[in-house]
Amino acid sequence: MTVISIENMTKSYGKNIVLKNxxxxxxxxxxxxIIGPNGAGKTTLFNCLLGLVQPSTGVxxxxxxxxxxxxxxxxxxxxxxxxxxxxxxxxxxxxxxxxQLAGLPFREAKRDIEAALDTVELDPKTRNKHIRKFxxxxxxxxxxxxxxxxxxxxxxxxxxxSGLDPTGVxxxxxxxxxxxxxxxxxxxxxxxxxxxxxxxxxxxxxxxGEIARFNMMSELTLSAVRFMIHWQAGNxxxxxxxxxxxxxxxxxxxxxxxxxFEILDRMQVPLLLEELLKAGVPVEEALFERxxxxxxxxxxxxxxx
Amino acid sequence: MNLTILIARVIVQWRRPWFLFMVLMYxxxxxxxxxxxxxxxxxxxxxxQPYYLLILAIYIQQAIPTETDGYLLLVFSRPLTRxxxxxxxxxxxxxxxxxxxxxxxxxxxMVPTLEMCPVPDSYILWNIFINCMEYAAVAQFYNQxxxxxxxxxxxxxxxxxxxxQLATLxxxxxxxxxxxxxxxxxxxxxxxxxxxxxxxxTYEALNRLNPDWSPLVIAxxxxxxxxxxxxxxxxxxxxxYAEE
Numbered sequence: 432m433t434v435i436s437i438e439n440m441t442k443s444y445g446k447n448i449v450l451k452n453x454x455x456x457x458x459x460x461x462x463x464x465i466i467g468p469n470g471a472g473k474t475t476l477f478n479c480l481l482g483l484v485q486p487s488t489g490v491x492x493x494x495x496x497x498x499x500x501x502x503x504x505x506x507x508x509x510x511x512x513x514x515x516x517x518x519x520x521x522x523x524x525x526x527x528x529x530x531q532l533a534g535l536p537f538r539e540a541k542r543d544i545e546a547a548l549d550t551v552e553l554d555p556k557t558r559n560k561h562i563r564k565f566x567x568x569x570x571x572x573x574x575x576x577x578x579x580x581x582x583x584x585x586x587x588x589x590x591x592x593s594g595l596d597p598t599g600v601x602x603x604x605x606x607x608x609x610x611x612x613x614x615x616x617x618x619x620x621x622x623x624x625x626x627x628x629x630x631x632x633x634x635x636x637x638x639x640g641e642i643a644r645f646n647m648m649s650e651l652t653l654s655a656v657r658f659m660i661h662w663q664a665g666n667x668x669x670x671x672x673x674x675x676x677x678x679x680x681x682x683x684x685x686x687x688x689x690x691x692f693e694i695l696d697r698m699q700v701p702l703l704l705e706e707l708l709k710a711g712v713p714v715e716e717a718l719f720e721r722x723x724x725x726x727x728x729x730x731x732x733x734x735x736x
Numbered sequence: 737m738n739l740t741i742l743i744a745r746v747i748v749q750w751r752r753p754w755f756l757f758m759v760l761m762y763x764x765x766x767x768x769x770x771x772x773x774x775x776x777x778x779x780x781x782x783x784x785q786p787y788y789l790l791i792l793a794i795y796i797q798q799a800i801p802t803e804t805d806g807y808l809l810l811v812f813s814r815p816l817t818r819x820x821x822x823x824x825x826x827x828x829x830x831x832x833x834x835x836x837x838x839x840x841x842x843x844x845x846m847v848p849t850l851e852m853c854p855v856p857d858s859y860i861l862w863n864i865f866i867n868c869m870e871y872a873a874v875a876q877f878y879n880q881x882x883x884x885x886x887x888x889x890x891x892x893x894x895x896x897x898x899x900x901q902l903a904t905l906x907x908x909x910x911x912x913x914x915x916x917x918x919x920x921x922x923x924x925x926x927x928x929x930x931x932x933x934x935x936x937x938t939y940e941a942l943n944r945l946n947p948d949w950s951p952l953v954i955a956x957x958x959x960x961x962x963x964x965x966x967x968x969x970x971x972x973x974x975x976x977y978a979e980e
Contacts, residue, residue, distance in 0.1 A: 483809055483975040504815040515806030517744065519751040531740035532814035577810065 432495070434459050434585060434616045435480065440489030442475055449475045451640045453489070460614040462607060464627035464648075466724075467637030468732050473620045474512065476637070477587055480618070481509055493585065505534070508583030512590045512620075514574040518563035522553060522573050525562060526580055533581040547576040552602055567594035575606065586610060588619045592626060604630055628724040636731050643731060651727060658700055660707065661689045661716040670710040678703055691720075738816050741824035749832055762792060763839030771847040780844040783837055783860055792833055793868075793875030805975045812975065819967045822876065826963060830872035837864040859939040866936045870955045873962035880969040 435457040442450040450472045457463055465473050478484040479491050482498030493503045516525055526544045535543065548558055551572040557565070562573065571594045578586055588607075592600045600623060607630045610617050621627050627634060628648065636644040664687050671690050675682050678699060684691040694700065697719075707714055722730075749755050770779050811821060841860055878889055936955035941948045 478975070481809070481813060483812070485974065501815045501817070504813065507813065509810070509813040511806060511809060513806055514810055515804045516810075517748045517807070519748045520744070524747075528740060528744045529810075529814065532738070532811065532816060534815055581814070 432459070433457065433492075434461075434494060435618070436490070436492045436495075437479075438490045440479060440486045440491055442472075442479060442484065443487045449640050450479070450486075453642055455635065455642065455645055457616055457618070459616055460611065461633060462611050462617040462619065462631045464631035464634040465618060465620040465637060466622075466624065466627060466634060466728060471637040472640040473637055474589060475640075477589055477618070477620065480587060481507075505581075506584040508578035508581045508586045510574050510578045510586075510588045510591055512593060514570065514577070516562045516570065516573070519561060521561055522548065522558045522565075522576070525573060526576055529577050529580050535580075535582075543580060544576075547579040550579055550602075550606060551576045552598070568596060568599055571595055572599065572602075575603065579606070584615055586615055586617045586619075588617065588621075590621055591619060592621060592623045600626060624724040624728055634724070636728070638731065643734075648724075651724070656694045656697065657683060657720040657722055658692045658694045658703065659689060659718050659720055660692075660704075660712075660714050662713045663715060664688050665713070667712045670712055671707065674703065674706045674710050674712075678706060694719075737823045737827060738820045739824075741811070741816070741821055742827055745825060745828035746831065749828065755832075758792075759836055759839065763836040764843055767840035767843040771844060776844070776847070777854075780841070780855075780860070783841055783844070783864060792836065793829060793871040809975045818970045818973075822880070822966050822970045823963065826872050826876045826966070829875065830869045833868040833872055834864055837868060855939045859943070862938045863936060866938070866952065866955050870936070870959045870962075873959040873966070877962045877966045877969070880966045880973075 433456045435455075437456070438454050440450060440453040441448065453476065465476065467473055475484065479486050480493065480498055482500075482503075491498055494506065496503050517528070520528065523544055526547060527540055530540045530543055531537065548555075553569065553572045553576065557569060562570070565573065571591070575591060578588070591607075592603045595603065604626055607617055607619065611630070611632075619627065619631065631648055633645065633647050634651065635642050666687075668685060671685065672682065675692065680699065680703065681693045682690055683693050692703065700717075704714065704717060767783075770776060773779060812818060838861065841857065841864065845857065878886060881889060936951040938952065941951045
């Protein structure tokens, strides 16, 4: 059964169209990364999935029901980009509040709260301090613990690693991986693209309110290959450029000792090497490099829509 | 109504120094000063003063600055309806107002010279209970409006009250009693403002041979109408943390 289904969804505010014809579905246990430049519509997409805003057209279903239904609220956890807290409560009280709102048994509260705080690695000394005294990273940890409290089957995380130190970032990755093993469906928006690459099974790239790409992560990283060649220092740029032009390859990066070609077909590589040697380029080393999500992201942002 | 929200709101409210200051001011110091007045007995029997209560209600609502969209969407991502959240907030604020007003009644009761007050405390307590619920509902509606809506609401209220006061002044103090339109203005302004601030005095209404239930009905219907309006506003509201 499809957990999330969006069909032809459009959201506009007056003449400003924020999301255009969004359609996709998510299967149980998938971890989906939603990436895109600032203002692409990621947050509005999440708002629609949370039932916080009503789509102008189209249908959004979560577990086959409206995102605003109570049944959906019971199985969905959410971490906003900038969570706001009752600053007069301490971390334990805040989580007790959410534990009770989630309708979980009070007798299990203490155990659940401590387990959540341990998972997000919040320093035990700070757990009874008022939240107003917390740093940005500590607030983010409390926000994540709040998501864990509800034992959700669907998690929507907007910039979960925002404001966290490197240990915090890897903690978020561990939590998402744990969810994936447990079969929890996760939608995560993040600018930590290396984390998205490590944790997500599929990635949607949003640009100007549209889904420009929606691919399996394995497809993306395998299909995008770079071929790097190194040579001794010398002015070989004109020769390298001439070879690239002849073989209709694009040069991604070039310096005095190396050049990086974008390769769409691996069969081009022997020919490229042959042509370079013929042109007098003293190739010392040649290797394939897979493109990471960050470089793909930059390519996609620079692509013409 | 959601008990978790209610308890959490009460805890958060009573932990705020500003709120405690307000309790001290309106619940103790202000009434203590009024006991020195020669008309203290009259003041005591009308403890839930309409405009005073309205200001108190709105101030209590505004004294908690956590009601941002970022806070609400964390709460609304939990399995509870927006209406039950709104009702819980209203109950919290009504409770706080009742506590403050009851405290001020206790202060009046501690002054022995006021024993001659004709209205029994039981009636005053009923007045406090009914009026606080009503004004908390008005304030709840006010709080659900966006800043622009709050400005319109406050301006409309100020104009209505201002016209009423001005008309009353002109018609009573300056010999302009014959000016019919002024009387009409006063009467319509008072009528409109009484819709927002109808004061229910159970002693006057019920302590007679033929009890008049209308003030009680008006207060309860006002409470229901403003809660219904608040529910409509909160349910129709689109939350977006991106806008903050």
